[in-house]
Amino acid sequence: MRLFLIGIIITSLLGAGAYVIKLQKDNGILKANAEKLESAIGEQKQLIENQKKDFTEILNANKKMNDLVNVLKKDLTDLDKRFNKKNRDVGKLAIQRTESIERITNGASALATRCIEIASGSPLTEEEKNATKKSEINSECPSIANPNYISY
Amino acid sequence: MLTLTIFLTSCSGIKQLEIFKQEVPRANLNLDKPTPLQLENLKWIIITSENAEEVFKKLEEQGIDPVLWGLTDKDFELLAKNFARIRNQLKITNDLLEEYKEYYEPKEKKND
Numbered sequence: 644m645r646l647f648l649i650g651i652i653i654t655s656l657l658g659a660g661a662y663v664i665k666l667q668k669d670n671g672i673l674k675a676n677a678e679k680l681e682s683a684i685g686e687q688k689q690l691i692e693n694q695k696k697d698f699t700e701i702l703n704a705n706k707k708m709n710d711l712v713n714v715l716k717k718d719l720t721d722l723d724k725r726f727n728k729k730n731r732d733v734g735k736l737a738i739q740r741t742e743s744i745e746r747i748t749n750g751a752s753a754l755a756t757r758c759i760e761i762a763s764g765s766p767l768t769e770e771e772k773n774a775t776k777k778s779e780i781n782s783e784c785p786s787i788a789n790p791n792y793i794s795y
Numbered sequence: 796m797l798t799l800t801i802f803l804t805s806c807s808g809i810k811q812l813e814i815f816k817q818e819v820p821r822a823n824l825n826l827d828k829p830t831p832l833q834l835e836n837l838k839w840i841i842i843t844s845e846n847a848e849e850v851f852k853k854l855e856e857q858g859i860d861p862v863l864w865g866l867t868d869k870d871f872e873l874l875a876k877n878f879a880r881i882r883n884q885l886k887i888t889n890d891l892l893e894e895y896k897e898y899y900e901p902k903e904k905k906n907d
Contacts, residue, residue: 679812683814707894712887719883722879733868734867734868738845741845745839748871759832760834763831
């Protein structure tokens with residue numbers, strides 16, 4: 644009977660000890676889990692920040708492209724105006740002032756050629772960059788050839 | 796009874812969280828930009844019924860074949876507008892490419 648009681652006490656003590664060890668182990672795991680969750684939350688926040696940045700970049704890129712399309716449209720409208728301003732008839736003008744129209748045509752053709760080079764990626768010259776007056780600009784495509792020119 | 800309780804509680808332990816994370820950035824395409832065009836200037840000659848003879852004579856004097864490809868004033872206008880449209884399209888395509896490159900392959904990588 645006495646031995647049986649001692650056995651129960653020893654078993655109980657061992658069980659209690661094992662239970663405490665298990666609790667300590669669980670506690671360690673829970674702490675590690677909490678740390679991982681906190682770090683995951685941090686990463687999620689960073690991800691959301693990056694998504695916000697990406698969204699801003701997308702908006703900016705869209706705006707830039709829309710602006711470009713609009714200024715290019717304006718260049719095209721200006722070209723149309725040069726041909727048809729106040730019912731101008733280029734054909735009749737060319738008959739009346741053949742040499743001067745030929746000179747103007749060749750000048751404009753050279754400028755238009757340069758416009759295509761710029762559009763294909765050719766870097767702007769210092770002259771083109773610094774042009775601010777009407778007399779200095781490439782009148783065929785000021786929107787892409789003369790970034791500092793403001794139409795007046 | 797106590798032993799049984801200890802064994803049972805030991806079985807329902809808390810599992811450790813495992814978070815797998817593997818980020819392998821995609822390699823940049825890094826294609827060279829196309830070389831910008833370098834075009835030749837061409838010379839326009841305006842011929843009217845009045846100066847035609849003189850124009851051809853000048854061409855012969857300069858050793859150029861006295862033959863010209865002609866456009867009416869309306870077609871010349873259309874040609875100029877067509878070129879302007881091609882130029883605009885070229886510019887838009889080029890800039891679009893730049894924007895894509897800047898977005899997907901920025902010079903300074905974000906959050907490195």
